[in-house]
Structure formats: structure tokens, C-alpha cells
Amino acid sequence: MTLPTDRSSRWTTGMATRRSVLGDTYVDAASARTTPFDEGFQTFITEGAWGSVWSRPGLTRRERSMITIALLAALGHDEEVAMHVRATRNTGASAEDVAEALLHVAVYAGVPAANRAYKIAKDVYAQARTDGDAQGENHG
Numbered sequence: 001m002t003l004p005t006d007r008s009s010r011w012t013t014g015m016a017t018r019r020s021v022l023g024d025t026y027v028d029a030a031s032a033r034t035t036p037f038d039e040g041f042q043t044f045i046t047e048g049a050w051g052s053v054w055s056r057p058g059l060t061r062r063e064r065s066m067i068t069i070a071l072l073a074a075l076g077h078d079e080e081v082a083m084h085v086r087a088t089r090n091t092g093a094s095a096e097d098v099a100e101a102l103l104h105v106a107v108y109a110g111v112p113a114a115n116r117a118y119k120i121a122k123d124v125y126a127q128a129r130t131d132g133d134a135q136g137e138n139h140g
Contacts, residue, residue, distance in 0.1 A: 011043060014051025021054065021061060021087050065091035070101040073117030074109030081117050085124040089133070095125060 007015075019027050034042045054064055065088055072080045085098060098121050106114035 007043075008047060008051075010047040010051040012051075013055050014046040014049070017055045018046060018050040021050075021065075021090050022083070023087070023090060026083070060092070061090075062092040062097065065093040066097050066101040069093075069098055069117070069121075070105050073102060073105045073120075074113050076113060076116070078116065078120055081120045082124050085121045086128070089128075095121070 015027070030042075054061070059067075065084060069081060069084050069088075072084060088094070088098060099118075102114050102117050102121065105117060
């Protein structure tokens, strides 16, 4: 679906941040899957999550990345954990940073949640190495 061109400045900022963190390939694919049914939701997350929270000063993208991964892991959102672990190549969060964040998940949200998230992160880093991603070499 082609998205409307009359977007807010918050949407424009959000889309730039989203692309910077998740990469053009991911965002292009997500945008291509947008339909009239979920267009409002896509606008909401682009403006709210990416154009507001992720674009604020005060925390670095590395810090936001670690917080996001920990929260998603604690809530059991496995696909989102994997997506944000892949995004660490763009945020500056290292595998060591992710491992430390997941230790917090173990203490504050439970060992099973952390155990599942460690497995997801290990799989993402292994796939990055298999794909020849230079960042995958730095992730574990």
C-alpha cells in the first residue's frame, strides 16, 4: 500500500529514527505490508514510539535498545526481541550489553523469560555470523 504523503513532522522524525534503528529493508517491508486496516496503528507507532520516545534526548540509542530488549523479553514478545537484537548493529548495543540487560530480566521478571530471550539472542547472533554479518562476529 502507498502511504499518504501528508504526514506530520512527528511521523517524519519517527520514520527517520525507525529507519536508522531497524534499517531500510525492514521498514520498507513493514510499510509494504500496511493496509487500510492497520494504517492508523502504523501511524501511531511511527509517531509515538519512534517519533516521540525513541527520538527524545536523554538516553542514547544504545541505552534505549537495551531497555527495549529487556522489556520485550520480560513480556515474552519473542519476535520483537529478535528484531531489536538484530537492530543492535545500528544502535551500538553490544552482545555484552544485551547479556547484561537479560540478567536484569532474570532477576526482575523471571529466569524463564530471560532463558527464552538468551536463546533468541544467541540464535540472532549465530544467524548474523552465518550470513557473514561483520557485526555478528562482535556479538558472540
